[in-house]
Amino acid sequence: MIIRPPMASYDAVVIGAGHNGLTCACYLAKAGLSVIVLERYATIGGMTISEEIAAPGHLSDVHASGYLVAKLSPSPDELGLAEHGLELITPNPNWAQIFPDGRSFVIGRDVETTAASIMKFSRRDADTWRTLYARFAAAKPTIVRAMYSRPESLAEELGAPHGADGYRFLMQTARNWVDETFESPEMRLFFASAGLHAGLAPDDPLGGHFAWMFVAAIQDVGCSLVRGGMHRVSEALAKVLRARGGTIRTNAEVASIVVENGRAVAVRLADGERIGVDGVIAANADPRHLGLDLLGDTIIGAEAASKLQRYEWGPSFFGIYAALSTISRRASWTFAPGACRRTRWSASSTRPSSIRAALPPARA
Numbered sequence: 001m002i003i004r005p006p007m008a009s010y011d012a013v014v015i016g017a018g019h020n021g022l023t024c025a026c027y028l029a030k031a032g033l034s035v036i037v038l039e040r041y042a043t044i045g046g047m048t049i050s051e052e053i054a055a056p057g058h059l060s061d062v063h064a065s066g067y068l069v070a071k072l073s074p075s076p077d078e079l080g081l082a083e084h085g086l087e088l089i090t091p092n093p094n095w096a097q098i099f100p101d102g103r104s105f106v107i108g109r110d111v112e113t114t115a116a117s118i119m120k121f122s123r124r125d126a127d128t129w130r131t132l133y134a135r136f137a138a139a140k141p142t143i144v145r146a147m148y149s150r151p152e153s154l155a156e157e158l159g160a161p162h163g164a165d166g167y168r169f170l171m172q173t174a175r176n177w178v179d180e181t182f183e184s185p186e187m188r189l190f191f192a193s194a195g196l197h198a199g200l201a202p203d204d205p206l207g208g209h210f211a212w213m214f215v216a217a218i219q220d221v222g223c224s225l226v227r228g229g230m231h232r233v234s235e236a237l238a239k240v241l242r243a244r245g246g247t248i249r250t251n252a253e254v255a256s257i258v259v260e261n262g263r264a265v266a267v268r269l270a271d272g273e274r275i276g277v278d279g280v281i282a283a284n285a286d287p288r289h290l291g292l293d294l295l296g297d298t299i300i301g302a303e304a305a306s307k308l309q310r311y312e313w314g315p316s317f318f319g320i321y322a323a324l325s326t327i328s329r330r331a332s333w334t335f336a337p338g339a340c341r342r343t344r345w346s347a348s349s350t351r352p353s354s355i356r357a358a359l360p361p362a363r364a
C-alpha cells in the first residue's frame with residue numbers, strides 16, 4: 001500500500017512552467033496568493049529552454065532564441081527580472097540579411113541607417129520603410145495595449161476609422177502585401193520571410209501584418225539575446241516567484257483537473273497525487289490538452305470537445321543546431337564591421353518565389 005502525505009492545498013495552481021506560466025505565477029504570488037507551479041518536464045522554461053544538444057558545454061536555445069516581443073511588455077520591469085539575473089545583449093546592427101550574390105543589408109539602430117542600407121536596392125523602398133516605421137511608432141501604444149486586452153470584436157475593428165483598410169491589411173498574405181508595397185525583389189523577399197518567424201508562409205493570411213510588426217519591432221527595440229541562454233528568462237522568473245514564497249515542482253505531470261459541483265478544486269498528477277486548490281487553476285498548456293485531456297468532454301461539453309478534436313495544428317518548425325569552433329567569413333558578410341559575429345542575421349535567396357518553392361517539401 002502506498003501511503004501518501006496529507007493533501008497539500010494552495011490558493012493557486014499553475015499547470016506548466018513555460019515563461020507565461022511562470023509570469024502568471026509571479027503576478028499571483030505578488031498579489032499575496034500561495035502558488036505552486038507544476039511542470040511535467042525535468043526543467044522549467046517550456047519553449048524557452050537552453051540545453052547541451054549540439055556539443056558538451058555548448059548551450060543551444062532549443063526553441064525561442066530572440067528576446068523581442070517581451071521588450072514591448074511591461075512585465076520584465078514590473079517583476080524586476082534584471083535584478084534577478086536577466087541580462088540582455090542587443091547587437092548593433094539590430095539585424096542583417098545576406099544574399100547569395102554577396103549583397104546584404106542591415107536594420108540599424110535608427111530608421112535612417114536602415115533606409116540608407118535599403119537604398120542600395122531601391123530608393124523608393126527606403127522611403128516606404130520610413131513611412132511604414134512611422135506608422136508603427138504612431139500605433140505602438142495601441143498595439144501594446146491590445147496585447148494585454150481582450151481581442152476586439154469584428155464589429156469594433158470594422159467600426160474604427162479606416163477599419164476596413166485595417167482589416168484588409170490584417171488578413172493580407174505576406175506575398176500580396178510585399179508585392180503591392182515594395183519594388184525590389186530583395187525587400188519583397190526579406191519582408192515575406194519575416195512572416196516565417198510566426199510560421200506564416202507567403203500565401204498564409206495574416207502574413208503581411210505580422211511581417212510589418214516584426215520588422216518594425218526589431219527596428220524599434222532590437223532583437224536581443226539573453227546572456228547565458230534563453231533559459232535565463234525562466235530562471236529569473238523562478239527566482240522572483242520563490243522570493244515571493246511560491247513553489248515549483250518539475251517532473252510533475254498534471255493528468256487531470258478535478259471538478260466538483262462545477263468548481264475546479266484540485267489537480268491530479270500522473271502518479272495519482274492530488275493537490276488541492278482554493279482559488280485559481282491556470283493552465284499554461286495548449287487549449288486542446290486543457291480541454292480534452294485535463295478537463296474532458298463531460299466538463300467542457302460535447303460541442304466544444306468535438307471542435308477541439310477537429311482542430312488541426314499548423315505547420316511545425318525544423319531546426320538544425322550546430323556548435324561552431326569558428327565562423328566562416330565570406331566576403332559578402334562584411335555589411336558592417338564585425339556584424340557577422342555580433343548580430344542576428346538571416347540568409348536566403350533573393351526572390352520570394354524561392355520560399356514558395358521550398359515550403360511544400362518542408363511541410364510534407
Ligand SMILES: Cc1cc2nc3c(=O)[nH]c(=O)nc-3n(C[C@H](O)[C@H](O)[C@H](O)COP(=O)(O)OP(=O)(O)OC[C@H]3O[C@@H](n4cnc5c(N)ncnc54)[C@H](O)[C@@H]3O)c2cc1C
Nearest residue numbers: 016018019020039040046047063064065066253254285317
Ligand atoms: C522553434 C521555435 C522558435 C521560437 N522562437 C522564438 C523567438 O525567437 N522569440 C520568441 O519570442 N518566441 C519564439 N517562439 C515562440 C515562443 O517560444 C513561445 O511562444 C513561448 O515559449 C510559449 O510560452 P508558453 O509559456 O506560453 O508555453 P510553453 O513554453 O509551451 O510552456 C508550456 C509548459 O507547460 C508544460 N505542460 C504542458 N502540459 C502539462 C501538464 N499536463 N502538466 C505539467 N506541465 C505541462 C510544458 O511541458 C511546458 O513546459 C518560438 C517557438 C518555437 C517552437
